[in-house]
Amino acid sequence: MFRRREPVPFAFVAEAEQFRSNVTPPPRERAGTGRIVGRTLIGLTVVAGLAGSLLFGLPAMQPTQSSGQTQQSQAAEGR
Numbered sequence: 384m385f386r387r388r389e390p391v392p393f394a395f396v397a398e399a400e401q402f403r404s405n406v407t408p409p410p411r412e413r414a415g416t417g418r419i420v421g422r423t424l425i426g427l428t429v430v431a432g433l434a435g436s437l438l439f440g441l442p443a444m445q446p447t448q449s450s451g452q453t454q455q456s457q458a459a460e461g462r
Contacts, residue, residue, distance in 0.1 A: 414422075
């Protein structure tokens, strides 16, 4: 195996590829019903907020040419 020639301040960094642990982490705790329902409600709230912003934001972003033409035509008639 390739050995580094330059000094490494922490030996375990240089030997990290060879290190294998025999300690297994504890099993993950299962989420309870309340936690699952809470996460679902938060997700639905975020999705509803994004959908609502699109619903109300898209009409505001549409160019309104009819009002601009009406103002110009009224100004031309007034001369």
